[in-house]
Amino acid sequence: MDLTTLKSRHLQARKAARTDADQGAAATAAVLGRVMGDTETLAKNKPGTAQLDLIASVTAAQRASLEKEVQDLTRLGRSADVAIRELEILQGLHDEVMGIKAQQDAEKAASLMSEAELTAAIGAAVAAGATNIGAVMKLLKAQHEGRYDGAVAIRLAREAVART
Structure with missing residues (x-):
């Protein structure tokens, strides 16, 4: 998920809210608008950060x-219906984002070298003449x-260099 996806969903929700007078679509549009705006601001303040990470941060906040x-509305005895509806939508969006992040993390972990493969590559670097951690990491990279x-x-x- 990225800002383009959020913008597309926001536009769809706004159209649905206009044509059907659907309060659910209006709440969705409101939530997506806030998430999109905060994510765009955060992207400007933290350039280079993955949009999915920014969206996850914004939805959590x-x-x-x-x-x-x-809680405040309930304590004051006021209606919290709109906030509860928006909270449900936001929770669904946050769950979706976290699911995508978990899937990406699992795919990345699956593509990483095993510890045995890494040990062999580091051993080869040491055998090739790398005598300190910096040299080993340079060759590994x-x-x-x-x-x-x-x-x-x-x-x-560190373990390999200490053994030499």
Whole structure:
């Protein structure tokens, strides 16, 4: 999910709210509009951050804010129907975003080298003359960039360099 998807959904919800006088579509349009606006602002303040991560952050923050609003309205004895409806929509969007993130994380983890493969690659780097962690990591990056977990690689490189 990205900003383009949010904009498309927002436009559809706005059209549905106009033609059907559907309050559900109006609530969806309101929620998507806020999420979209906050995500665009956050994207400007944090350039280079994945849009999915920004959307997840925004939906989590807005969900917390709406939950507080529902509590405050209830405490004051006022109707919280609109806020509850929007909270349900926001929760659904947040769940969808987190599901996509979990799937991407699983795919990334599946594509990473195993610890045994990483150990073999680090051993080859040491055998090729890398005598310190920096040299090992430089060779590892040159040959396997994006295919290993950096924290695991550093731990294994420290162990390999200590053995030499």
